[in-house]
Amino acid sequence: MHTIVVDLGYGDAGKGTVVDRLCVPQPGAAPVTAVVRFNGGAQAAHNVVTTDGRHHTFAQFGSGTFSGVPTHLSHLMLVDPLALAAEAHHLASRTVPDPLALLTVDRRARLTTPYHAAANRARERARGTTRHGSCGMGIGETAAYALAHPADAPTAGDCTSRTALRRKLTLLRDRLTEELGPLDAPPVDDCLDAFAAFADHVRLVDGNHLARLLRTGPVVFEGAQGVLLDEWHGFHPYTTWSTTTFAGAEELLAEAGQPRAARRLGVVRTYTTRHGPGPLVTEDPSLLRSLPEPHNGHGPWQGAFRTGHFDAVAHAYAVEVCGGVDALAVTHLDAPARHGGTLRMARAYRTPEGLLDRIPTAPPGDLTRQQRLTERLLTARPARWQSPGADPRAWSDAIAQALKAPVFMESYGPTAADKVTMPDKVTMPDKVTAPEKVTERGSRNTYPEKSPA
Known part of the structure; x- marks a missing residue:
């Protein structure tokens, strides 16, 4: 079975460590054929730590590289050759022999x-x-x-x-x-x-390469950024010029003749974070003192790394605009105990217009509407708190209930050995209903007021 891994927040939820675990060979399971990147570019920062202590922040290479899994950069990727060379050099210093030999790039991919x-x-x-x-x-x-x-x-x-x-x-x-x-x-x-x-x-390939990969064995599609930063569904203008939902991977699967052939795995952590400006309704700066982030910090262009309690309202919105998920991967399940059991989950917002327990969704394309939504969220405050306590399983169950999806993977630490999978909980649906799609080519010409970020 193929898997699409997407972050249901503002990024930094742990996509890299989830992909790393999916790519580690498992007894009785078919090995992953490739990791396919399907959105964004070199700005991705997916941290992976191995059990022997190696660390790499994956940007363009797939997060299965430490397991020897090849990476394919699809035609939807924006490829930065200079950053790619620097990343390959760092991987080689982390005992990955000839990293570029593990890479294929679609000739149609745009260059940064x-x-x-x-x-x-x-x-x-x-x-x-x-x-x-x-x-x-x-x-x-x-x-x-x-x-x-x-x-x-x-x-x-x-x-x-x-x-x-x-x-x-x-x-x-x-x-x-x-x-x-x-x-x-x-x-x-x-x-x-x-x-x-x-x-x-680097091996440059044609559009048929991905179809051949998909016929060879299971493929992991690794997304970048997060759904709450999506170019159309995110909170404008604090967004990325990229479709961060499952849509790009689904498009690639359809082009290869395998539509709806993948499990849609949404990643969240037990507390909500974001880099830089924009809405973070549950923000609590004190969380950083008890939950330090060794691989996240202030960026000269992004701005500060910010933390907040779990925002069930925003993450449920992400699930809805994605057209649903088949399962969840919940990371940082060690955090509730490390924070003394006082982490909380916001189930509603208080706004000047009244209580808001669901962020309204709409078809993509109306950036003016999204900016009005952003302005509303910037003044919202958390309401209707839920406190699952320090028990990680209580958190896993509470998140599954809030987002109406089963938990497939639980992560209690940075390495693949810190992950627990529960595949028996997940049943593939007969059909995935995706939200209405506006093509990027038409959309950007229609809405020129969205300036490049």
């Missing part, structure tokens, strides 16, 4: 370049105190440019032709410079050399 990153940072600096909380890596710029100039946007396949890539990079640099002024980025020739090296060391 130093010009995108420089433009991203220039825009974010210009926003001053109204920053969106961007990662500063050019992801939004890559998506926006590809929508505005689809024929000129560089792709992974262009890296095999210096002539084609030179033309596209020069156009990209000149257009962004004309709009934003001089960019803090290297000359085009330097980029050409780096991207040619990428093409020499």
Whole structure:
């Protein structure tokens, strides 16, 4: 069975450690054929810690790499060759032999370049105190440019032709410079050399490669960011230029002739977190003192790492806009005891308009509506608390009840050995109903007021 792993929060819920556990060989189970990345780009930060103490923050490589599972970057990914080289170097230092040999890249995948990153940072600096909380890596710029100039946007396949890539990079640099002024980025020739090296060391494949992988054995689709940051369902403008629901993976499965062939696994932790500005209704800064985050902290572009009690209202909204989940992976189940049993779960909000126990959903496409929703949530306060106590199983049961889905995996620590799976609780539905989909190409041209972040 294939599995799609999606974060039901604002990111940082533990997708990487869940994918790592799914990729560890299990007695009597077919080994995972590949991890497929289907949204976002190099801004992902999926932390994996092995039982022998190795740590890596996975960005473009799949989080099954320590188990030797290959990674496929699909045509929905935004690929940053320079960041990829740095990540491969770090993996090699963590005893992964020849990491790039484990990688395939769809030729159609868009390239994120130093010009995108420089433009991203220039825009974010210009926003001053109204920053969106961007990662500063050019992801939004890559998506926006590809929508505005689809024929000129560089792709992974262009890296095999210096002539084609030179033309596209020069156009990209000149257009962004004309709009934003001089960019803090290297000359085009330097980029050409780096991207040619990428093409020499990475296997570029056609659109049929994924279909072949899916026929070989089980595949894990690893999502990035979180549903509450989704470009259409997230709380605008504090969102990502990426569809963070199951939709991208479902699209890839349908293209490969295997629609609705995967378990939809939603990941949450026992307390809700986010990086940077935007709504976090249950925020409680004191939680960081008893629940330190060794791999999360202040980012120069994202802003502060923030913590709050479990927000059942927001996570239930994420489940609903996803079209439902088949099962949950609950991480940080050691946290309630470490916090003295005083972690709580908010089941409703108090707003100026009255009590709110469900965030209303709508078809994607109306960013003005989403901004009004954001403004309402920024003034909301938690109400109707639930206190499961210090018992991790009580937390697992309470989250399953709040989100109306069975728990498939429980995580009590950072390594794969700290995970417990309960597959007998999960029954695959006959049919998954996905929410209405607005294509990214049409949507961004229709709503130009959403600036790249």
